[in-house]
Amino acid sequence: MKLSKKLLLIIISFFSLALCVLASLAFGARFVSFNEVLNTLIHSRMTTINEIVVHERIPRTVFGIIAGGAFGVSGALMQSITRNPIADPSILGVNTGATLFVVGGIAFLGINSPEEYIFLALIGAAITAVFVYGIGSMGPGGATPIKLALAGAAISAALSSLVSAIIMPREQVMNAVRFWQVGSISGATWEGIVTVLPFLIIGLLLGLIVTPALDALAMGDDIATGLGVRVGTVRLIGAMSGVLLCGAITALAGPIGFVGLMVPHTMRLICGPNLRWIVPMSALGGAILLTLSDVLGRLIGSPGELEVGIVTAFIGAPILIMIAIRAKGRTL
Amino acid sequence: MIENNFSNIKAGYRRRKYRWMMVTLFLGVLTLALCISLLLMGNTIYPISVVIRVLMGEQIQGASFAIGTLRLPRMLAGLLVGIAFGMAGSTFQTILRNPLASPDIIGVTVGSSVGAMVCILLLKMSGTTVSVVAVISGLIVAALIYMLSKVGKFSGGKLILIGIGIQAMLKAVISFLLLRAPQHDVPAAYRWLSGSLNGIQMVSIPKLFFVVIFFGLIIILLGRHLRILELGEQSAITLGVRTDLVRLLLILSSVVLIAYATAITGPISFVAFLAGPIASKLVGMGAPSEFPAGLVGAILVLGADLIGQFAFSTRFPVGVITGILGAPYLIILLIRTNRTGGAV
Numbered sequence: 001m002k003l004s005k006k007l008l009l010i011i012i013s014f015f016s017l018a019l020c021v022l023a024s025l026a027f028g029a030r031f032v033s034f035n036e037v038l039n040t041l042i043h044s045r046m047t048t049i050n051e052i053v054v055h056e057r058i059p060r061t062v063f064g065i066i067a068g069g070a071f072g073v074s075g076a077l078m079q080s081i082t083r084n085p086i087a088d089p090s091i092l093g094v095n096t097g098a099t100l101f102v103v104g105g106i107a108f109l110g111i112n113s114p115e116e117y118i119f120l121a122l123i124g125a126a127i128t129a130v131f132v133y134g135i136g137s138m139g140p141g142g143a144t145p146i147k148l149a150l151a152g153a154a155i156s157a158a159l160s161s162l163v164s165a166i167i168m169p170r171e172q173v174m175n176a177v178r179f180w181q182v183g184s185i186s187g188a189t190w191e192g193i194v195t196v197l198p199f200l201i202i203g204l205l206l207g208l209i210v211t212p213a214l215d216a217l218a219m220g221d222d223i224a225t226g227l228g229v230r231v232g233t234v235r236l237i238g239a240m241s242g243v244l245l246c247g248a249i250t251a252l253a254g255p256i257g258f259v260g261l262m263v264p265h266t267m268r269l270i271c272g273p274n275l276r277w278i279v280p281m282s283a284l285g286g287a288i289l290l291t292l293s294d295v296l297g298r299l300i301g302s303p304g305e306l307e308v309g310i311v312t313a314f315i316g317a318p319i320l321i322m323i324a325i326r327a328k329g330r331t332l
Numbered sequence: 333m334i335e336n337n338f339s340n341i342k343a344g345y346r347r348r349k350y351r352w353m354m355v356t357l358f359l360g361v362l363t364l365a366l367c368i369s370l371l372l373m374g375n376t377i378y379p380i381s382v383v384i385r386v387l388m389g390e391q392i393q394g395a396s397f398a399i400g401t402l403r404l405p406r407m408l409a410g411l412l413v414g415i416a417f418g419m420a421g422s423t424f425q426t427i428l429r430n431p432l433a434s435p436d437i438i439g440v441t442v443g444s445s446v447g448a449m450v451c452i453l454l455l456k457m458s459g460t461t462v463s464v465v466a467v468i469s470g471l472i473v474a475a476l477i478y479m480l481s482k483v484g485k486f487s488g489g490k491l492i493l494i495g496i497g498i499q500a501m502l503k504a505v506i507s508f509l510l511l512r513a514p515q516h517d518v519p520a521a522y523r524w525l526s527g528s529l530n531g532i533q534m535v536s537i538p539k540l541f542f543v544v545i546f547f548g549l550i551i552i553l554l555g556r557h558l559r560i561l562e563l564g565e566q567s568a569i570t571l572g573v574r575t576d577l578v579r580l581l582l583i584l585s586s587v588v589l590i591a592y593a594t595a596i597t598g599p600i601s602f603v604a605f606l607a608g609p610i611a612s613k614l615v616g617m618g619a620p621s622e623f624p625a626g627l628v629g630a631i632l633v634l635g636a637d638l639i640g641q642f643a644f645s646t647r648f649p650v651g652v653i654t655g656i657l658g659a660p661y662l663i664i665l666l667i668r669t670n671r672t673g674g675a676v
Contacts, residue, residue: 161655313504
């Protein structure tokens with residue numbers, strides 16, 4: 001892709017993101033006109049109701065951008081590590097794993113602070129992802145989409161029974177979990193964002209460090225080794241980065257599926273196979289998609305709102321189905 | 333020489349038939365034993381003579397209510413639903429030639445769950461309407477998965493992947509419904525979602541019985557063709573099987589069984605998935621495993637209900653127990669099929 005085209009792409013993306021942010025601040029139970037939104041942002045006043053509403057919407061919008069970006073990068077990394085077009089936190093059972101650990105923590109260890117939530121969710125996410133990938137990659141052909149998807153679905157089913165067994169006798173836990181089981185960014189606060197930020201920064205840095213090596217990996221393990229890449233280490237760091245990014249967001253927002261599946265796919269179609277472009281562009285694309293889905297959820301669900309996890313499932317699942325339809329026979 | 337071979341084949345056939353009968357008999361006896369113990373056990377343990385007298389229609393203070401109104405419908409529902417899940421699951425696995433392709437893993441069960449949840453939580457309906465809606469939504473989802481996987485070149489793997497995609501959407505709908513439900517409905521909805529035999533009344537049993545018998549019989553009668561289908565599409569056509577018709581009838585009957593059972597008890601996890609492999613291991617290769625799979629399904633449900641009711645200080649719904657017991661087996665099966673490359 002030529003440099004001018006890339007520049008154009010970047011400009012368009014940032015412009016779309018800005019539009020989405022504006023929309024996210026303007027739409028909701030109470031509509032605030034774009035002019036007013038801009039005025040509020042520039043003068044940072046908090047006097048009229050509209051101005052307060054806009055301020056209230058800032059944390060969730062910021063978190064939407066961060067979360068979408070994290071999911072996009074995480075998906076791009078995981079897809080390239082597993083050489084699998086459908087590697088996504090929701091497919092790998094990461095969400096259920098995180099849920100199980102958090103539920104167990106609430107029920108048995110009596111945890112209630114966000115830090116502990118995040119820590120447990122991360123552990124659960126990591127263990128589940130490794131486990132699912134381990135089982136899905138056994139046998140001839142490695143981690144084919146179908147094996148990975150089945151392993152993820154099966155293990156998610158098993159883990160959800162454990163979740164039910166834990167919450168069934170405890171009604172308070174059940175109520176807490178009910179709201180955590182649907183991904184939503186509406187409850188985002190500055191404190192929450194600050195808590196997950198360190199995990200996200202570490203994840204992002206690790207991801208950016210291994211991206212060039214992952215590019216070499218795409219040519220096959222043998223060639224990559226020949227080029228001086230430590231295949232095992234690169235995979236491990238990449239996977240850690242991917243799990244950190246999506247696990248931390250899941251801990252705060254609950255399961256939001258398919259962003260990590262859709263965005264890298266689209267970016268690969270637009271910018272070609274070079275990961276040095278796909279990873280940052282996926283961050284941008286993820287941010288756009290998640291903010292947009294959140295706005296859509298507010299518009300569709302008005303006067304209330306539809307949780308963003310539900311919106312992304314409905315946009316993303318058809319994409320998964322399309323990938324399945326277009327795949328030719330045995331390549332699944 | 334040929335004579336000798338022929339008698340060998342005949343002896344083998346007889347041996348397999350004998351084994352099938354012994355296994356089925358054993359499973360039948362085990363099912364019966366579980367049924368009886370579920371009638372005997374509870375807060376009060378009644379002697380078998382009392383149980384028989386209640387079943388004969390005699391009115392006995394306390395026992396008539398406990399056994400006739402509480403335990404009998406619960407036991408019958410467990411038995412019938414287990415048979416339905418077991419037979420339907422095993423049929424799916426055989427047709428799609430993949431032990432992992434049972435209706436609960438590829439999303440058909442979730443389809444009927446969504447229908448039933450909408451009826452129960454949003455429209456406050458109950459009884460037959462819920463069952464009918466669950467059957468219809470299960471059929472629609474199954475048809476959708478099948479039609480989408482027919483686009484381009486059909487393959488079992490594609491069907492499973494599409495099923496998982498659709499399942500993701502349906503699960504989002506379920507979460508949405510749970511979130512919007514009034515708080516006092518939530519525990520009941522959760523219990524239903526994990527599969528429970530609580531609160532089943534005698535009025536829903538006769539219809540369930542009829543559905544299980546009718547569609548179960550179709551599956552058993554078509555089992556012969558299913559054996560031939562296992563040889564591969566071309567061989568089956570050569571041997572005179574109308575493959576498309578047989579497959580359609582079998583899938584249709586399985587979906588109705590699954591969906592109807594789901595409407596009554598909720599999706600009892602892993603029963604449909606586990607029954608088939610266990611049954612075919614017991615009866616051996618090449619023997620019809622649909623009916624034994626139904627019995628295994630019943631044993632799983634009844635046994636898990638026994639455990640769920642009496643083994644812990646809290647009473648767990650049956651689906652939680654089958655889910656936890658089924659998980660290790662599922663993981664072993666996944667590992668084994670992946671090693672041999674059988675998952676695709």
